[in-house]
Amino acid sequence: MRSDADAIVANHLSYGYGNQAVLADIAFAVQRGEFFIIIGPNGSGKTTLLKLMSGILKSRQGGLDILGKPIRDYNRKALAKCLAFVPQTIPTEFPFTVLEVVLMGRSPHLGILGLEGQNDLEIAKQAMAFTGVAHLSHRRLDELSGGERQRVFIAKAVCQEPQLILLDEPTASLDLAHQTRTMDMMEQLKEEKGITVVMVSHDVNLGAMYGDTLLLLKGGEIVSLGKPEEVLTFQTLEEAYGCTLLVDKSPLGNFPRVTPVPRKFMLYV
Amino acid sequence: MTRQLNLKRISHDAAVPMLLKRLAIVSLSLLILLCGVMLLGLCMGSAESGFQAVVNALTGKKDGDPMMTAIIWQLRFPRVLMAVLVGAALSVGGLVFQALLRNPLAEPYILGISGGAAVGAIIGILMGFSRFPGVSATAFAGSMMTLLLVILMSSGETLLKKDALLLSGVMLNAFCSAIIMFLVSMAHDSRLHSIIFWLMGDLSIVDVGQVGILSALLFPCFILIFYLSHAMNLLLMGKEMAQTMGVNIRAVTVTLLVTTSFMVSITVANCGLLGFVGLVMPHLLRLLLGPDHRVLTPACALGGGAYMVVCDLLARVLPEQGEMPAGVITAIIGAPLFIILLKRSAK
Numbered sequence: 139m140r141s142d143a144d145a146i147v148a149n150h151l152s153y154g155y156g157n158q159a160v161l162a163d164i165a166f167a168v169q170r171g172e173f174f175i176i177i178g179p180n181g182s183g184k185t186t187l188l189k190l191m192s193g194i195l196k197s198r199q200g201g202l203d204i205l206g207k208p209i210r211d212y213n214r215k216a217l218a219k220c221l222a223f224v225p226q227t228i229p230t231e232f233p234f235t236v237l238e239v240v241l242m243g244r245s246p247h248l249g250i251l252g253l254e255g256q257n258d259l260e261i262a263k264q265a266m267a268f269t270g271v272a273h274l275s276h277r278r279l280d281e282l283s284g285g286e287r288q289r290v291f292i293a294k295a296v297c298q299e300p301q302l303i304l305l306d307e308p309t310a311s312l313d314l315a316h317q318t319r320t321m322d323m324m325e326q327l328k329e330e331k332g333i334t335v336v337m338v339s340h341d342v343n344l345g346a347m348y349g350d351t352l353l354l355l356k357g358g359e360i361v362s363l364g365k366p367e368e369v370l371t372f373q374t375l376e377e378a379y380g381c382t383l384l385v386d387k388s389p390l391g392n393f394p395r396v397t398p399v400p401r402k403f404m405l406y407v
Numbered sequence: 408m409t410r411q412l413n414l415k416r417i418s419h420d421a422a423v424p425m426l427l428k429r430l431a432i433v434s435l436s437l438l439i440l441l442c443g444v445m446l447l448g449l450c451m452g453s454a455e456s457g458f459q460a461v462v463n464a465l466t467g468k469k470d471g472d473p474m475m476t477a478i479i480w481q482l483r484f485p486r487v488l489m490a491v492l493v494g495a496a497l498s499v500g501g502l503v504f505q506a507l508l509r510n511p512l513a514e515p516y517i518l519g520i521s522g523g524a525a526v527g528a529i530i531g532i533l534m535g536f537s538r539f540p541g542v543s544a545t546a547f548a549g550s551m552m553t554l555l556l557v558i559l560m561s562s563g564e565t566l567l568k569k570d571a572l573l574l575s576g577v578m579l580n581a582f583c584s585a586i587i588m589f590l591v592s593m594a595h596d597s598r599l600h601s602i603i604f605w606l607m608g609d610l611s612i613v614d615v616g617q618v619g620i621l622s623a624l625l626f627p628c629f630i631l632i633f634y635l636s637h638a639m640n641l642l643l644m645g646k647e648m649a650q651t652m653g654v655n656i657r658a659v660t661v662t663l664l665v666t667t668s669f670m671v672s673i674t675v676a677n678c679g680l681l682g683f684v685g686l687v688m689p690h691l692l693r694l695l696l697g698p699d700h701r702v703l704t705p706a707c708a709l710g711g712g713a714y715m716v717v718c719d720l721l722a723r724v725l726p727e728q729g730e731m732p733a734g735v736i737t738a739i740i741g742a743p744l745f746i747i748l749l750k751r752s753a754k
Contacts, residue, residue, distance in 0.1 A: 189647070192647075192651050193650070193651060194647050194650050194651060214650070214653040214654065214655060215653035217651075217653070218651060218652050218653035219653075221651070222651065223647065223648065223651035225645060225647050225648055227645075228644050228645050228648060229509060229643065229644070229645050231509055231510075231511060231643075232506070232509075232511075232643045232693075232698040233693075233697070233698055234640075234643070234697070234698050234699075235697065238640075238697070238698075238699060239644070242640060242641060242644065242652065243652075245637065245641060245652055245653065246652055246653045250634060250635075250637065250638070251634070251636070251637050251701060252637040252640070252701070253426055253427065253701075254425075254426060298652075
């Protein structure tokens with residue numbers, strides 16, 4: 139299944155803490171320039187998988203190729219040049235400004251002191267304008283709202299000029315407006331710059347609306363992998379989440395809409 | 408560090424080769440401050456000497472009072488240089504601990520690292536070692552031991568929790584003090600008085616050779632830390648972020664912790680316990696310059712040196728007769744600051 143069109147290829151990938159297997163024999167491929175969303179219940183191994191792909195965790199079993207090369211053949215800096223990771227939160231005890239944080243995205247491209255040149259500043263400014271935080275560039279990170287902070291982290295990832303961006307539940311603590319704004323932004327990155335976006339998300343409906351491919355995990359194994367309408371069916375979702383769900387067609391277009399069914403409505407389903 | 412004065416940062420707008428420009432401006436201004444303070448340190452003391460006498464002595468004019476020239480060159484000059492080195496080492500040490508442990512309250516003395524070094528140093532002294540390399544080596548061993556202990560004690564489920572870290576440090580400090588008292592009371596010789604005076608942070612018995620060795624040992628450490636200063640910035644963005652930005656976290660952390668412990672131990676071996684020095688300058692400078700460690704590291708070295716010279720100067724001129732240990736002054740200034748910072752970080 140290896141091909142040049144693939145950004146990430148996982149083969150027999152396993153990972154465990156002690157005797158506990160978190161991921162068992164996973165295989166999938168992420169194509170270049172696609173929006174790939176990993177969904178699944180809590181503890182299904184989503185975040186572990188994302189950390190393996192970003193090189194934070196190292197797998198002892200199985201193969202993982204990034205852009206056609208085994209991840210273990212990359213040194214840290216080389217990987218950082220083609221892959222950016224956006225964690226859920228970033229500590230803010232030390233009051234860096236927005237510009238300082240975004241400029242840090244340049245460091246894989248620079249020497250050990252990370253001395254930024256005019257060119258780097260230009261890239262940082264473009265990244266900030268893209269995510270809509272340019273007006274905040276001299277504000278301190280700890281003064282910003284959650285949504286603004288998220289956009290700063292994404293600007294930092296964009297500033298890194300990667301071919302792949304990996305995000306760990308970027309919409310988890312955002313309101314509806316910020317959720318769609320973040321997702322729109324990632325879609326725009328995909329379409330305008332051809333960046334491959336891999337995202338862990340709890341929100342299956344965001345996955346349905348934006349994802350080119352969804353990966354549904356449960357207990358460290360793949361339940362389903364494919365287009366949203368293939369993955370988000372009543373059967374697969376019930377198998378993964380173990381609760382009653384209503385799946386119908388979204389009024390917005392040709393993709394499924396998932397509605398969890400509260401107990402009081404159970405009689406009518 | 409959540410609530411801070413919103414001071415304007417120096418030259419932040421033009422941004423780029425900006426960093427070097429900023430570094431130059433900051434370093435130069437602090438260097439001028441340092442030189443001014445050093446000059447003051449040379450002028451003042453129990454034997455009154457005017458500014459002119461210092462200038463004469465420094466420029467090597469023979470028309471000055473030879474006695475005065477000797478005092479300035481052989482007593483005050485090494486002492487002032489020593490204060491600069493020690494202040495720089497402890498301030499940079501505080502800066503590094505604060506960044507690595509991501510705790511604005513971390514400081515070699517508070518974490519018990521200095522205490523461990525002191526225990527090691529006293530053992531070395533009692534075993535009759537010379538200051539270099541014997542006592543310095545035992546001090547280093549002591550500080551590494553406490554560093555390991557404090558990290559082991561405070562790393563639980565979530566690595567290095569804020570409160571656990573400080574509590575472990577306080578506990579270790581108390582334990583080290585007890586061992587020091589025990590060792591001191593076991594010693595029955597004439598060195599007792601000098602040990603106690605040394606313990607409280609003393610810069611009075613310094614010769615030029617000692618200053619030379621210390622600077623030869625400290626300068627490579629400063630350069631190494633400056634070299635890793637951008638990695639420290641990235642580490643403050645969280646371990647996962649730093650790792651995916653190309654930082655070898657383990658190598659950088661271990662190198663920095665060992666280097667700072669080494670710096671702290673050799674200053675302790677020479678000048679005893681000077682508490683809270685690593686708190687004052689890093690915080691003041693972070694407030695003025697922002698948290699970029701590429702600027703803060705040289706700034707803390709220069710500013711910390713100046714701060715220590717002032718503390719030592721106060722220790723020399725405040726008492727009516729004789730002098731007090733410089734550690735008394737640093738604690739009087741530093742301990743209240745610690746409490747203020749603690750209150751602020753609790754909010």
